[in-house]
Amino acid sequence: MNREIFCKRINTLKTVLKNDDEGLFITNQKNIGYLCGFFNSEGVMLVTTEKTFLFVDFRYIEAAKKKSSCCEVICFSKLGADLLKILKESSVNKLYFEASNITVARFNSFKSLFNENKIECDSSSILDKVICNLRIIKDGTEIDKIQKAQQITEKAYNEVLNYLKAGVREKEIAARLEFLMKMNGAEDISFDLITITGKKTSLPHGVPSDDIVKAGDFFTFDIGAVFEGYHSDTTRTVAIGYATDEMQEIYSIVLKAQLAALEKIRSGVLCSEVDKTARDIIENAGYGKYFGHSTGHGVGLDIHEAPNVSPKSDFTLEKGMIITDEPGIYLQEKFGVRIEDMVCVTEKGCKNFVSLPKELIIL
Incomplete structure (x- = not known):
């Protein structure tokens, strides 16, 4: 698929971000594939105003680099620590989650880690609605x-x-x-x-x-x-x-x-x-x-x-x-x-x- 399509999707998604210190956290694998072209990674995606990052483990790094578009692929060893490093480098203080996908247990785990580092976690349906509006119209x-x-x-x-x-x-x-x-x-x-x-x-x-x-x-x-x-x-x-x-x-x-x-x-x-x-x-x-x-x-x-x-x-x-x-x-x-x-x-x-x-x- 044309790289421009994925870049357009990600840029449209960024309309959720009202300030430079905000980010989007994508855990739904279908949504990740829709946004960058790489499916079945068991990874996560981080979208900031400046860059988009796809985090995968060693099993998927080679395939992710070949198949993904419009994002920087990062091979994580400890997901939480590697995420925090990028969040701090990107000066992200607020993170939007997909409320309809992530389990309560997983959200609470991320929330505990991020709140300790003064990063606010938003689990409202704001991000879900934008993704739904993107995916509902097929190209x-x-x-x-x-x-x-x-x-x-x-x-x-x-x-x-x-x-x-x-x-x-x-x-x-x-x-x-x-x-x-x-x-x-x-x-x-x-x-x-x-x-x-x-x-x-x-x-x-x-x-x-x-x-x-x-x-x-x-x-x-x-x-x-x-x-x-x-x-x-x-x-x-x-x-x-x-x-x-x-x-x-x-x-x-x-x-x-x-x-x-x-x-x-x-x-x-x-x-x-x-x-x-x-x-x-x-x-x-x-x-x-x-x-x-x-x-x-x-x-x-x-x-x-x-x-x-x-x-x-x-x-x-x-x-x-x-x-x-x-x-x-x-x-x-x-x-x-x-x-x-x-x-x-x-x-x-x-x-x-x-x-x-x-x-x-x-x-």
């Missing part, structure tokens, strides 16, 4: 990576459909999907893949087991791949052998809600309005109490990030946001249906990353 390079992650996911999905039939185990489908994704370029799966069948499809986050696929079952795929740190997220529900009239009716209601929400998405629209569009259709069909989760969420370096697309969301959609559209109906002890696309918000609508068909497939 072209991020969008390309998310699209690639989706393409990997779809290739694996289309291939695994050839193996899905009565008699196979849920775990077998999950294992094949993960293998195919990684063989096709994924560095990881986005989350523990959801490949469930029968009555378990009424569980929004059901876990694959040794349960056997049977004729007349729904089968739910909630799947995604990671490419260069960025996630994809897609859900499809298919039927095995045949689908009853009730199954087809529920599927058509969910699809209608999903398509309506998709049409609602554009820059300037409240996320709560997108959620309401899908929810109203399901409620008017008499199944409102069977749709208990939000209509969508943001996707990027994390599988769930801002903005949330829920009834209480106060986010307004903006160009460059990546969100999911995933209404569902879950009938306990019977079956469930969820259909999910991942889209990029545009000024007049959205770009759908997902090319998979949405009409009910009966295998």
Whole structure:
């Protein structure tokens, strides 16, 4: 990625700093990677008005120097002591922490050390909000990576459909999907893949087991791949052998809600309005109490990030946001249906990353 992009991100982050004696302390590894391009370091980042420092231990120093941009890489031996040295050299008297990431124990440990050296520690949400506002809008390079992650996911999905039939185990489908994704370029799966069948499809986050696929079952795929740190997220529900009239009716209601929400998405629209569009259709069909989760969420370096697309969301959609559209109906002890696309918000609508068909497939 272009070095200028990382420098721009760090400079935008520095708007938190109101005085030359203030600094920013980043411990979230996703945020560190977003700001400098180096992920998985188990290190920390210090941003001052003049310089940015990435602290890593011996295991990561060579990789960090090759992959990071716009920061000075420091190999620490004792993190606290090495941090204090730079803080004093930079005349930092106040340090902002990410409140949403650091544990209470770790924050208190740093706070005790820094306060002893007359450095104030701020654990309010100021820094978190600025980072969230940075990450919530994806640039072209991020969008390309998310699209690639989706393409990997779809290739694996289309291939695994050839193996899905009565008699196979849920775990077998999950294992094949993960293998195919990684063989096709994924560095990881986005989350523990959801490949469930029968009555378990009424569980929004059901876990694959040794349960056997049977004729007349729904089968739910909630799947995604990671490419260069960025996630994809897609859900499809298919039927095995045949689908009853009730199954087809529920599927058509969910699809209608999903398509309506998709049409609602554009820059300037409240996320709560997108959620309401899908929810109203399901409620008017008499199944409102069977749709208990939000209509969508943001996707990027994390599988769930801002903005949330829920009834209480106060986010307004903006160009460059990546969100999911995933209404569902879950009938306990019977079956469930969820259909999910991942889209990029545009000024007049959205770009759908997902090319998979949405009409009910009966295998």
